[in-house]
Amino acid sequence: MNTPSTHDFSPVLSLGSQLLAAADVLPLLRRYGMLPALVKELIIDQVTADIALTPEQSAQAIEAFLRTNQVTSPEQRQNFLAQRGITEADLVFFAERAQKLQQHKLDAWGAKVESYFLQRKSNLDRVLYSLIRTREAGLAQELFFRIQDDGQPFADLARQYSEGQEAQTGGLIGPVELSVPHPTLARILSISQPGQLWPPTRVGEWFVVVRLEKFLPARLDEATRQRLLDELFNTWLLEQVQATLRENSPTADE
Structure with missing residues (x-):
């Protein structure tokens, strides 16, 4: 009986006049950066294989x-x-x-979501704040005093002088999680009381005048619980994918 040669071409996919053999698939997945996605799906298949569902x-x-x-x-x-x-x-x-x-x-x-929530809470808390930014330190100082001492409306000055998109909303930004603003700005907001106006602060290329409007503490509701559960899983999954790719890289055995 004739045995198949290791060089036999058994096409598994036809694309017009191009025929792909099984041996071509893995190199193509690697070439086009699709191998991580396949490995991810295979790992999910493994961890779900023994879980049974009722008909309901x-x-x-x-x-x-x-x-x-x-x-x-x-x-x-x-x-x-x-x-x-x-x-x-x-x-x-x-x-x-x-x-x-x-x-x-x-x-x-x-069982780990609650402790993970406590670790992440400072970044999950949300803030609503008003911001004016300008590249001119002197102007920022003047605007600060016009708000603090003269009682001029923050929103009016933001619309007139702020150089970012927040000018369109009267300086109002949010609510956003504290992980969103620039770290310097996030630190200021995290220690602010609602209504607290801060003197001009250098943030990158800008001088900013900021006022916290509202602080919205994160709560472990069902949506947040699911988000954190997904984060924990995705972190683990990424580690598994990377380890598998390292083990199966073309240079792994060299």
């Missing part, structure tokens, strides 16, 4: 998957499958997989 959970997962993808009719369902080149069985697989992944996240990191 499966039905709920499919319903949630279709709702997320805005598929609300049989026609849209067929178009969804055709556009992605997947079958009905694939749709069920992806829907159940998403539910299983959520369960895996809860099993692995659910």
